[in-house]
Amino acid sequence: MKKTAVYPGTFDPVTNGHIDIIKRGIKIFNKIIVAVMFHPKKSTLFSLEERIFMLEHSLKGLKNIKIEPFDELLVDFVKKKNAQVVIRGVRAISDFDYEFQMALMNRQLANDIETIFMIPNGIYSYLSSSLVKEIAQYGGNIDTLVPMFIKNQLQRKFKL
Amino acid sequence: MKKTAVYPGTFDPVTNGHIDIIKRGIKIFNKIIVAVMFHPKKSTLFSLEERIFMLEHSLKGLKNIKIEPFDELLVDFVKKKNAQVVIRGVRAISDFDYEFQMALMNRQLANDIETIFMIPNGIYSYLSSSLVKEIAQYGGNIDTLVPMFIKNQLQRKFKL
């Protein structure tokens, strides 16, 4: 019985918190598809190609992981990939509240897909892509928050 | 003693969750005014006229209900209508937090108007107008989330 899980997100950019969840997930599932959301109307700092490229660079060496874009309903993507599970990382209560709502809605749309929640390492409990971008923009130290490669990409983007 | 309650919202568009609250409210109050917020600067998918029209269509047959636009402070509208109560539906904790703040502020502005909170049917606990729009946009199945008429309006809007 092969189990595939989808880990969806915007990854603008990927952080050490995301990578931590992926590493925990791959111990449970046979394969994880990191699904990079593409939304024509929502503006991101990095393009879809850049976000995928940064993920590939950051997850190099990890086995059983695939990175793919998606621009459809999450449940439709999950079905198309023959996956059974959606993984979501939760840090804080407010996170969970929104995640709960999405999970129930997705169950309504596709009853056979389960959403499971995982907690990242406590040292990443304050971490989000938005915070990383805000700190990087002001030249703050993000060495422990993202891989070195991502740090460089952020500095290039902000012309620091 | 005639009791009138105001049920305010943007209704962009009305969902089965809204309709559920209205049906529950009308068992308690003699009259419910569904107050459709009009905010010139906030963009909505549907125009004020469309939102009112969709509500009229969805609430057809229900007695003691009036649908009216408002573009003023909620408490001023409530007073003008000689209503005594504001009804708010709450689904999740984060909802309630914001609602609590609004209710206390409105009490500060008009001490004689009470806000009461009601819970929609559990099957609508994940439901919001934003989620419905997001799912409809991707062609997802919203048959159980909005009346058929609203579904058609959404499909027309998104040219599906």
Place this chain on the structure above:
Amino acid sequence: MKKTAVYPGTFDPVTNGHIDIIKRGIKIFNKIIVAVMFHPKKSTLFSLEERIFMLEHSLKGLKNIKIEPFDELLVDFVKKKNAQVVIRGVRAISDFDYEFQMALMNRQLANDIETIFMIPNGIYSYLSSSLVKEIAQYGGNIDTLVPMFIKNQLQRKFKL
């Protein structure tokens, strides 16, 4: 159309927060039944008779209010009284969480009974019977938290 609401609680003892909710409720409903929970196994500071007596004293002069004990399922009591609504006061988030659970369970048991939530005056947002008892026990000042009569009863009970 006569509307009766039940306001259930332990009232061990009644506080200014409870009285505030009752006064707000009676502006909305034709009649409010203050239902005093009696649970043989749960120990209370005041006996059922004392709790009812203190409520009667504190609500003297308010019209359309009845005080009654109950030792059955809340929904069974509500039906027997031909009431349609249960009123609950909510102060904090954690309150609401528990209340939400009870309201959904009661709806499951009796679909035609609605639970509505009301917010007490902000100055009572920290107030609970337990806190009042704790403060009274140490001789703290509870003048603004309970009616004078209740204060005296607490002092007698704690032999202050």
Place this chain on the structure above:
Amino acid sequence: MKKTAVYPGTFDPVTNGHIDIIKRGIKIFNKIIVAVMFHPKKSTLFSLEERIFMLEHSLKGLKNIKIEPFDELLVDFVKKKNAQVVIRGVRAISDFDYEFQMALMNRQLANDIETIFMIPNGIYSYLSSSLVKEIAQYGGNIDTLVPMFIKNQLQRKFKL
């Protein structure tokens, strides 16, 4: 790669909410061990033997499920069973708060064991063993909350 998950609880008694989580879990994992907590000092309505018997009866026919008692640290039990994952069902925000704390503590005690959270069917979102016992005690209708066999056991216990 065989994946075993442990689903711990008191199950005093098992409810339809527990059964729902177990059924969802077994679609993800190769084997689920339902671990029944035994705590000499914590009083339960049903004895350990009764709780296990009721689980066996309720889960009859489900494959890849084992029911076992434990009276040690959860992480020690999980290791002894060569399991890698702990499953927890979460219903409400307050649930999650406590669960989050336990999961982080367990990770501290055993870094290689992951806790994952799953959401039961929305119709069980208000359901807990305590509520079931309270309703059963008063003769309320629990037909949709527990299997028929559990209902009978509760009625026998309460001599209804």
Place this chain on the structure above:
Amino acid sequence: MKKTAVYPGTFDPVTNGHIDIIKRGIKIFNKIIVAVMFHPKKSTLFSLEERIFMLEHSLKGLKNIKIEPFDELLVDFVKKKNAQVVIRGVRAISDFDYEFQMALMNRQLANDIETIFMIPNGIYSYLSSSLVKEIAQYGGNIDTLVPMFIKNQLQRKFKL
């Protein structure tokens, strides 16, 4: 041992809630620097100069308080000022959730700076600059929410 605290915010405009926190803070610390955030890309109703001017006017007479703009990482500003503490006012749960995240992130960036949380007077528990602006825009009564001077500035801005 001189203790300086920084109280950062957008203050668009300052409210009675902010002033309440500052007055409470000055009883604890030797000096408070009210740090007015300037973010070129985030639009505010009042310009940086106007926001500082309104703060100066509202805090006139209070000793040991300095008002200064900042457009850098908060922790960098705090260090430059030789301050040791960041003060944040918290009103509601959702507030605290976000504040918690910011405080942990700031500790990560500068381990020797402590964030402390204070609660404003309960009568301001519903108060925010956004709500004040919304009410003022509709000509609502904000007499108890901001100083008279701020009220006049708001009315001028909205050409009421």
Place this chain on the structure above:
Amino acid sequence: MKKTAVYPGTFDPVTNGHIDIIKRGIKIFNKIIVAVMFHPKKSTLFSLEERIFMLEHSLKGLKNIKIEPFDELLVDFVKKKNAQVVIRGVRAISDFDYEFQMALMNRQLANDIETIFMIPNGIYSYLSSSLVKEIAQYGGNIDTLVPMFIKNQLQRKFKL
């Protein structure tokens, strides 16, 4: 201007989380009084004398700290000690909810005493005296949760 803060608790037993808050607090205040609650009716694992002794041992070497028992209203103790501030550590949302209530109640009882909230190091975010006792009882590893001396006391108590 000498500033004294009171840090109240049961400390049954003191954990690394408590010690972390005390160390952070002493950087802000001139003196911290660690106030050990004594409640004749509430049973604790360690006696008042043991709890004070363990605190003394754990805080040895830290300056400007005093450890004292109290069995009265917190605000009365704070006044008697000429302190102006109460320090509380907050970890999770549910913590804060309860703390918020206590702080507002204490302000009602003594308006000139401020409660401030501080966050312990993230690695102690899951830590509580109850959890430590539960883990110690089962022989779990608590090396990173309490000082070695406390660990020994717990093992002696549980006769491990």
